[in-house]
Amino acid sequence: MKTKLAFYSLVISIFAVLAGCEPVMVLDPKGPQAETTANVIWISIATMAFVVVVVFGMMAYIVFKYRASRQSPDYEPPHIEGNHLVESIIVGIPVLIIIFLSIVTVKSTYEVEATPKGYEDQKPLIVYASSSDWKWHFSYPEENIETVNYLYIPTDRPIEFRLYSYGPITSFWIPQLGGQKYAMSDMVTKLHLAATVPGEYMGRNANFSGKGFAENIFEVKAMPESEFDKWVEDVKSTAAPLSEEKFKELLEPGHLGQMTFSGTHLKFLPPPEGEHGGHNH
Amino acid sequence: MDYFDRFAIPHPSPAIYASMVAIGLTVVAIIFGLTYFKKWGYLWREWLTTVDHKRIGIMYLISALIMLFRGGVDAIMMRAQTAVPDNKLLDAQHYNEVFTTHGVVMIIFMAMPFIYALMNVVVPLQIGARDVAFPRLNALSFWLFFMGAMLFNISFVIGGSPDAGWTSYFPLAGNDFSQSVGTNYYMLSIQIAGIGTLISGINFTTTIFKMRAPGMTLMKMPMFTWTALITNAIVLFAFPVLTIALLLGTMDRLFGTNFFTMTNGGMDMLWANLFWVWGHPEVYILILPAFGIYSEVISTFSRRNLYGYKSMVGSIVIISFFSFLVWTHHFFTMGQGPLTNSIFSITTMAIAIPTGIKIFNWLLTMRKGSIKFTVPMLYSVGFIPIFTIGGVTGVMLGMASADYQYHNTMFLVAHFHYTIIPGVVFAMIAGLTYWWPKMFGFMLNERIGKWAFWFIAIGFNVTFFPMFFTGLDGQARRMYTYSEATGFGPLNMLSFAGAIVLMIGFALIVYNVYYSTRYASRNISADPWNARTLEWATHSPVPSYNFAITPQVNSIEALWDHKKKGQPLFSGPIEKIHMPNNSGVPFIMSCIFFVWGFSFVFSMWIPAIITTIGIFVCMAHRSFEKDDGYYISVKEIEDTEKECEVQSR
Numbered sequence: 001m002k003t004k005l006a007f008y009s010l011v012i013s014i015f016a017v018l019a020g021c022e023p024v025m026v027l028d029p030k031g032p033q034a035e036t037t038a039n040v041i042w043i044s045i046a047t048m049a050f051v052v053v054v055v056f057g058m059m060a061y062i063v064f065k066y067r068a069s070r071q072s073p074d075y076e077p078p079h080i081e082g083n084h085l086v087e088s089i090i091v092g093i094p095v096l097i098i099i100f101l102s103i104v105t106v107k108s109t110y111e112v113e114a115t116p117k118g119y120e121d122q123k124p125l126i127v128y129a130s131s132s133d134w135k136w137h138f139s140y141p142e143e144n145i146e147t148v149n150y151l152y153i154p155t156d157r158p159i160e161f162r163l164y165s166y167g168p169i170t171s172f173w174i175p176q177l178g179g180q181k182y183a184m185s186d187m188v189t190k191l192h193l194a195a196t197v198p199g200e201y202m203g204r205n206a207n208f209s210g211k212g213f214a215e216n217i218f219e220v221k222a223m224p225e226s227e228f229d230k231w232v233e234d235v236k237s238t239a240a241p242l243s244e245e246k247f248k249e250l251l252e253p254g255h256l257g258q259m260t261f262s263g264t265h266l267k268f269l270p271p272p273e274g275e276h277g278g279h280n281h
Numbered sequence: 282m283d284y285f286d287r288f289a290i291p292h293p294s295p296a297i298y299a300s301m302v303a304i305g306l307t308v309v310a311i312i313f314g315l316t317y318f319k320k321w322g323y324l325w326r327e328w329l330t331t332v333d334h335k336r337i338g339i340m341y342l343i344s345a346l347i348m349l350f351r352g353g354v355d356a357i358m359m360r361a362q363t364a365v366p367d368n369k370l371l372d373a374q375h376y377n378e379v380f381t382t383h384g385v386v387m388i389i390f391m392a393m394p395f396i397y398a399l400m401n402v403v404v405p406l407q408i409g410a411r412d413v414a415f416p417r418l419n420a421l422s423f424w425l426f427f428m429g430a431m432l433f434n435i436s437f438v439i440g441g442s443p444d445a446g447w448t449s450y451f452p453l454a455g456n457d458f459s460q461s462v463g464t465n466y467y468m469l470s471i472q473i474a475g476i477g478t479l480i481s482g483i484n485f486t487t488t489i490f491k492m493r494a495p496g497m498t499l500m501k502m503p504m505f506t507w508t509a510l511i512t513n514a515i516v517l518f519a520f521p522v523l524t525i526a527l528l529l530g531t532m533d534r535l536f537g538t539n540f541f542t543m544t545n546g547g548m549d550m551l552w553a554n555l556f557w558v559w560g561h562p563e564v565y566i567l568i569l570p571a572f573g574i575y576s577e578v579i580s581t582f583s584r585r586n587l588y589g590y591k592s593m594v595g596s597i598v599i600i601s602f603f604s605f606l607v608w609t610h611h612f613f614t615m616g617q618g619p620l621t622n623s624i625f626s627i628t629t630m631a632i633a634i635p636t637g638i639k640i641f642n643w644l645l646t647m648r649k650g651s652i653k654f655t656v657p658m659l660y661s662v663g664f665i666p667i668f669t670i671g672g673v674t675g676v677m678l679g680m681a682s683a684d685y686q687y688h689n690t691m692f693l694v695a696h697f698h699y700t701i702i703p704g705v706v707f708a709m710i711a712g713l714t715y716w717w718p719k720m721f722g723f724m725l726n727e728r729i730g731k732w733a734f735w736f737i738a739i740g741f742n743v744t745f746f747p748m749f750f751t752g753l754d755g756q757a758r759r760m761y762t763y764s765e766a767t768g769f770g771p772l773n774m775l776s777f778a779g780a781i782v783l784m785i786g787f788a789l790i791v792y793n794v795y796y797s798t799r800y801a802s803r804n805i806s807a808d809p810w811n812a813r814t815l816e817w818a819t820h821s822p823v824p825s826y827n828f829a830i831t832p833q834v835n836s837i838e839a840l841w842d843h844k845k846k847g848q849p850l851f852s853g854p855i856e857k858i859h860m861p862n863n864s865g866v867p868f869i870m871s872c873i874f875f876v877w878g879f880s881f882v883f884s885m886w887i888p889a890i891i892t893t894i895g896i897f898v899c900m901a902h903r904s905f906e907k908d909d910g911y912y913i914s915v916k917e918i919e920d921t922e923k924e925c926e927v928q929s930r
Contacts, residue, residue, distance in 0.1 A: 024754040026686045040683045041753075048673035055669045058644050063662060066583070068651045077650045082589040090641040091592075094634045101630055101680060106623040108682035113619040133458075168453035169549060171614060171689055175755045179685020182615045184550065185452065185543040189616035206689035206757045208446050210458055211373045214760040278546065 025175040030197040030222070032116040033178030040108045047097060112179060116194040119158040124192070127151070127159060128264070128271055131183050131205060132166035133253035134212030139264035145235045146242050148250065148259040150219045154228035155198050161191040164271050166251055171207035174220050180206050186278025188271050195222035215255055236262050244268045287883060291441045291461050292374050301438045330863040332416035335823055337423045338401030339720060342713070344427055345395035348386050349706075351434065353787060355383035357780055360744070364777035366765040376761035377444040378463065382437070384447025388563070389471055390430040392701070395709045396570040397422075397481055400509045402720055403712075404485060406816035406823065407503045409494025409832040414487040416861040417903075422477040422484065424871030429474025432878045436466040440883065443467035446759065448560070449530070451541035451552040456534055462882050468531040469878040475523050482516030485509060494815070496834035500594070503814040503837070504580075504587055507594055508573030511601045512566050518605065519562035526555035535884060550615060557608035565604040567701065569597055571708030572639055575661045578711050579643050581812045582658035583650025586838060589642040596635035603632045613681045614688050622681035629679035636672055640665060655810070656730035660711035663738045664703040671699030674749070689759075692752025698745045710737075710790065718809050722822040723801040729793040736786030743779030747772035813841035818850055820925035826858045826913055829922050855922075858913045870899035 027042070029035040111117065115124065128139040129151075139146045153159055163172050163183035172191060173180035181191040195201075205216040223231070242261035247269065250256065270276045290297055315321050328336060358379050362371045371379065401419070405412055413419045436442045441461035445454035454464045489510045493502070502510070530552065532538040539547040580587045587593060609617065609625040643665065652658070674696040678687050687693055710733075718724045752758075756769050763769050808817040818840045819828050830851040836842045843850040877892035879885075 024750060026753045026755065034686075037682050037686050040680060041677070041686065044677045044680055044683060048677060051673050052669055055640060055644075056666055058641075059662070059665055062644055062647045063652060066647055066650050066652050068653045071651055075651055077583065077585040079586050080588060080645075080649065081586075082592065086645065087589055087592055087638075090638055091634065094637040098627075098630045098634060098676075101676065102627045105626045105630075105680040105682060106619075108680075109622050109626065110619045112682050112685065113622075167543075168458055169450055169553075173689075173757075175686065179682065180614050180688060181685070182612070184615075186548065187616075202755060204755075204757060208377075208450075208453070208689075208759040210444075210453060211377065213377075214373065214762050278543075278548070 025202070029176060030199060030201065031177040031193060031195045032118065033112045033193050034176055036108050036111050037179055040104060043104055044101060047101060051097070113192070115158050115160075115192050119156075119194055122158055124158040124160040125154065126162065127153075128162045128164075128266060129172055129183065130164050130166060130271065131170040131172070131209075131216070132251045133168070133210060134205070134216040135250070135254075135256050136172075136203075136205070136216075136218045137250070137265065138218075139266050140232070141264055141266055143232045143236075144263060145232060145239065146261045146264045147235075148256055148261075149217075150221070150258045151203060152221050152223065152228060152231055153195055154225040155195045155222045157225060158192060158194045161193065162271065162273070163189045163191060164273075168209040169207055170205040170209050170216070172203075173206040174201055174203040176201045177220070177222075182207065186272055188273040188277075198222050198224060212253065212255060219258070235260055287462065288439050290438065292372070292378075294375065297437060304438060325865070326863070329868045330420075330865045332412070332420045332861050332863055332867075333825055334401045334405050334412050334416065334419060335720065335825075337419055338398045338403075340423055340427070341394040341398035341401060342720075344430060345391050345398055345709075348391040348394070348430060349787070352383050352386040352391050353784065355379045355386065357784060359383065360773075360777040360780040362761060363763070363773045365774065366763055366767070366770045368762055371761065373761045374444060377446075377759070378437070378442040380759055381443045381446050381449075381463075381467075382433075385433065385443070385467065385471070387701075388447065388567070389474055390426075390433060392567050392705050392709075393474070393478060394426055394430075395705070396512070396567065397426075397478075399505075399574065399709070399712045399716065400485060400512075400570060403716055403816055404488065404506055404509050405492070406719070406819065406827060407506045407814055408489065408492060408497060409815050409828060409834065410488065410492040411827050411858065412861065413484050414492055415484050417864050417867060418480050418484050420864065421867035421870065422481040424867050425477030425480070425874060426474045428871045428875040428878070429470045429472075429477065432473065432875055432882075433466055433470035435879075436463060436470075440466070448553075448556060450556075451530070451533070451547075451549045452543045454530065454534075454552075455542055457543070465531070465534055465882040468527050468534065469881050472524065472527045472531070473874050473878050475520055475527070478516060479520040479524070482513045482520060485513040486517060489513075494832045494834050497839075500591070501834060501837050501839075504576035504590070504593060505570070505573035505814075508569040508576075508597055511597045512569045515562045515566050515569075515601050515604060519559045519566065522555055523559035523563075526552065526559065529555075531881070535881065553612050553615065554608070557611045558605070560611065561608040562601075562604040564700075565600055568704045569600065571704050572597065574708045574712040574715070575643060575664060576646075577812075577814065578657045578661045578715055579646050581715075581810055582653045582655055582661075583647045584653075584811070585646055585650040586813070586841075587642070588645040588648075589638070590837060592638055593642055596638045599635045600632060603628060603635075607632065610679055610681075610684070612688075613684045619681075626679055626681045630676050633672060633676050633679075640669065640672075655714075656725070656727055656734060657711040657715040659731060659734045660707040660714075663734065664707045664711075667699060667703040667707075667738070667741070671696060671701075671703065674699060687752065689757050690752035691748040691756045691758055694758045695745045695748035695752060698741075698748075702741055702745075707737075710734075715810065716816070718805055718821045719816055719823060721798075722805065723797060723803050724805060724809060725793050725797045726801065729789055729796060733786050733789035733793060736782055736789060740779050740782030740784070740786055744776050744783055745779070747775050747779075808840070813838040815839050818843070820922075824921050824925060826860060826918065829855050829918050855915050855918050857915055858918065859910055860913055861910045862908055864908075866899055866903060870896060873899065 027038050029038045126141060130137045135149050137148055138151050163181055165183040165185050170183045171180045172183055177195055178193045181189050199222055201220040203218045203220045239260045239262045241263045242265060247265045272278055362368050362376055441463045443463035443466055445459050445464055449467055529540040533540050539545040541547050541549050541552045576587050606628045607625060610629045613622050678684050678696055714725050714730060751769050751772050805821055807820050815832055830853055832850050835848055842848045873892050873895040880889035
């Protein structure tokens with residue numbers, strides 16, 4: 001038993017050091033939503049660490065104290081049915097913990113499902129993010145531009161993603177900006193994110209979608225609003241327009257690298273929302 | 282030749298050709314061996330047609346162990362492929378097939394038969410019954426499971442394995458994106474095995490309700506029997522959902538219906554819901570019998586009665602109820618909105634409460650006990666801390682907002698291996714070692730067993746602990762490779778190293794079986810562990826009729842109180858015993874089911890029709906058959922009893 005405990009503490013300390021050097025992505029938030037979830041994760045880790053310490057401690061003590069080799073050979077263990085007080089404690093404390101975590105969960109879930117806090121009065125940037133085997137298409141309807149496999153966003157502005165898929169269920173995920181959400185073929189799901197720090201972030205499809213799944217990633221670049229506006233203007237003036245034939249070509253299974261177009265596919269291939277949804281019958 | 286093209290492997294590799302040759306050689310060797318040693322008759326009379334719950338249990342056990350190694354090889358391949366960045370060992374398609382079959386084999390064809398192996402052997406003995414309520418149905422259950430497993434396993438040499446994940450989400454699993462027959466195999470083999478499980482559910486619920494020894498009220502049942510009862514109750518409610526989901530999926534793939542398709546009003550979300558309405562209770566189907574095993578083992582080797590028996594029973598009943606109310610937590614990210622997610626978060630976390638009660642009750646059972654670290658006890662004690670980590674990370678995953686970050690990552694993979702491996706695999710090895718003398722009449726070697734435990738416990742932690750970190754760092758599950766820039770390399774390499782250690786542990790278990798079979802003493806008593814429940818009141822190995830005289834039960838720990846307080850257990854004279862006849866029909870019918878499944882996989886309609894008729898003929902045969910069983914005479918029983926006593930002296 002001792003070797004085992006020593007082993008655990010060794011493993012845990014190794015990883016604590018590793019984690020300390022370079023914070024893992026989910027716990028290194030760059031936007032308000034990711035920060036909320038990171039806080040929730042830390043709260044849950046702390047609470048659960050308490051549970052782990054109690055259980056491990058109790059176990060180590062009991063297993064050490066009551067092992068047969070420490071007892072006289074004629075020791076006869078007593079018959080104990082149970083004890084109401086003890087049983088109330090082992091029910092009561094977990095109930096309190098669960099109530100506490102439930103409050104944290106409900107509050108934070110409503111938070112991350114809405115426009116990020118502090119951004120309510122700003123008009124969100126709307127981006128339609130659709131997946132096809134194995135790439136992401138980002139359409140900016142108001143700017144009237146479209147990109148493939150990369151996403152430019154302004155910092156300090158709420159972004160409303162509208163997600164759907166031209167194939168299997170995928171999951172849109174930018175760990176440092178917030179949690180993920182599914183993109184499906186017969187409805188549009190919404191994800192509210194925002195970035196506070198300019199920089200480049202990893203985005204990917206997190207839901208297994210076939211052969212090209214591992215490389216189904218995209219690059220996210222957050223930049224100040226002025227820079228973003230300049231980029232939009234550049235694209236509008238330089239990028240080729242996106243035609244229906246061209247878009248159909250893009251939908252063919254494969255990996256494409258990064259591409260830029262003026263105009264979006266939303267006009268000729270409306271997303272599955274409203275009257276175009278999969279279940280309006 | 283076009284007709285035969287579909288039987289070819291879409292993605293052949295040297296490994297697959299090697300397996301084909303190996304399978305072929307094994308089959309030839311088995312046939313040759315059986316003929317050479319003239320064992321065909323023995324095989325047919327003693328095993329293929331048996332309806333004895335103990336022998337069916339042993340056949341479940343052998344199948345489960347074989348499947349454990351099949352699934353284990355898949356696991357090693359996955360860890361080897363991801364051990365270094367940009368590895369070229371397996372290509373994407375091959376990797377997808379490997380993790381899909383790993384999941385299906387481990388859950389459906391390893392864990393399920395393993396728990397039914399132990400239930401079959403132990404439950405009738407623990408309740409003092411002669412057999413299960415429907416012995417012939419029991420044989421049918423086993424053979425359906427077995428043929429389902431065989432059908433699934435031939436997929437990688439004939440036609441291609443399923444490649445859409447063990448969850449087989451549509452539309453990915455639909456014809457558009459999964460063109461090989463792999464997913465057909467998935468649908469039909471799980472369907473066939475699932476029917477077997479559903480029959481077992483009916484059988485064991487009836488057995489436990491109707492066949493308990495006189496005096497054994499529900500609240501005097503041993504804990505393993507309690508968990509078996511609740512497990513089978515869950516099976517009764519959960520498996521019909523799977524049956525229907527698989528049926529709809531099969532229709533979509535074979536007959537062009539549109540239940541889960543992207544167009545024509547099909548709804549992919551429906552599959553996810555149906556799958557998990559079965560899938561989450563399934564988790565508790567696996568874990569509850571394990572809880573039962575730990576209760577027996579911890580109580581026996583602490584030489585103390587189980588602490589808080591009533592709260593233990595209460596907690597498994599509550600767990601079984603909640604198990605049906607949490608399925609949405611498998612897809613918090615599907616966009617149901619915060620209200621639904623909040624409700625399912627709370628129900629999910631609430632399960633931690635009854636589970637916590639059980640953990641504390643086990644600890645309190647050991648308290649003031651006299652703990653002996655035998656192999657089963659080592660696994661039980663090892664289970665507690667490891668499962669606690671699995672449990673607390675489960676609570677973390679249950680918090681919807683945080684789950685948006687954990688979902689689909691290695692964090693999730695780490696979590697469910699931290700629950701399933703200590704919760705099911707440890708329990709099954711503990712139960713196997715604990716009840717081995719009851720099944721085979723000798724004990725497994727303790728020294729090799731302990732070595733195996735340490736390899737498995739340490740290897741397990743080294744394999745899966747790093748995944749918590751790679752998950753939080755953004756490594757999605759089911760990626761066949763990753764670039765060096767992600768930085769996932771070192772921790773994945775550590776995982777691979779752990780997997781090797783784990784593999785050595787399992788190899789040691791196999792060696793232990795071989796070693797003990799050869800060298801262990803056959804002179805063991807009926808009760809070698811000084812245990813507390815009824816199964817230890819009869820001989821090891823158990824005679825076909827189980828108990829010469831039906832035991833009389835007055836307390837929860839009938840045998841213990843018999844030993845300590847001299848409570849009478851067997852009274853009255855030996856009487857002739859009514860036993861069921863063997864039957865070849867379950868085996869034959871399941872073979873027909875195998876061909877039936879195979880015909881559907883490849884859309885071969887003429888054999889499909891013929892076999893469907895064959896299945897109905899088998900059922901009709903049973904309806905018109907007159908079979909009253911047979912009696913074992915008093916003299917025969919007395920002779921057997923004498924022989925058993927001489928042996929154990």
